[in-house]
Amino acid sequence: MGMRFDTLLFPGGLSRAFTLSYDDGVTQDHRLAALFRQYGLKCTFNLNSGMYGHKFSEGVIRMEEKEIDECYAGQELGGHALYHSALDSVGKPLMAYEIIEDKRRLETHTQRPILMFAYPFGTWNDDVVEQLKMAGYEGARTVVSTGSFTLPKDPLRWDPTCHHNDPKLMELAKQFAEGPALGPMLFYVWGHAYEFDGMQNWNVIEELCAYIAEHKEGIWRCTNGELLRYMKAHNALEYSADGSMIANPSALDVWLRLEKGATCIPAGGCVRA
Ligand SMILES: [Zn+2]
Secondary structure, three states, rough: OOOOOEEEEEEHOOOOEEEEEEEEEEEEEEHHHHHHOOOOEEEEEEEEOOOOEEEEEEEEEEOOOHHHHOOOOOOOEOOOOOOOOOOOOHHHHHHHHHHHHHHHHHHHHHHHOEEEEEEEHOOOOHHHHHHHHOOOOEEEEEOOOOOOOOOOOOOHEEEOEOOOOOOOOOHHHHHHHOOOOOOOOOEEEEEOOHHHHHOOHHHHHHHHHHHHHHOOOHHOOOOOOHHHHHHHHHOOOEEEOOOEEEOOOOOOOOEEOOEEEEEEEEEEEEEOO
16 A cells, blocks of 8 residues: 545546536527537526516516426526525525525426525625525535636535636636646536627537537536536545545445546445555
């Protein structure tokens, strides 16, 4: 036994993960979700379940509840507060109601627990984070760009890599897909689909999708929730005192780079390092 440095890998032994997050459940999501499907990408779409059909302006109209199953097939739904209030400003009772009732309605629709949330207007404080935790959320996205590919240290304060309008978007994509991977890398892009109509720049997201798809062999394309579940399974690994045995009590296979190379710790199994 010598010095060791185990590294988390993604499913299939990959070093790179790509995820997307789009907010508000607007009618332009039909086009965006179809684009993600076409290129085999996964996104978490964050909806305000108290605002179906709401018209904010000519270009910003939320879709009806009956449209969401078809629109978001194969993607993930996340919460974005019932009425999109700035949750750090409306008092604790309404803040709690916006979080819990939104989650309950979305879960009644999808018949699954919802894991991800996105902060309306990107605003939050510690009370909001605490309330999300109590509601059973595992992750919540901010609007702060890191410009990096790190995994979230605190998923309930999850800073993405960048917005799609970041002038460095394709530079980051290239660095992510073709640069060296010393550890696990996560490229996380967010935005609103109505922005593509407003700025007439659908080409920006089309170019990104085509580029990621071109390099898809080396990239785990996952929803936010899939990434969270995988990180949980990794955190749950059990190690023997001498590090020679690693057990995986979870229901997901977990991959590590060990001295001997990329190694799968199968769900429910135990391997020798
Ligand atoms: Zn929003």
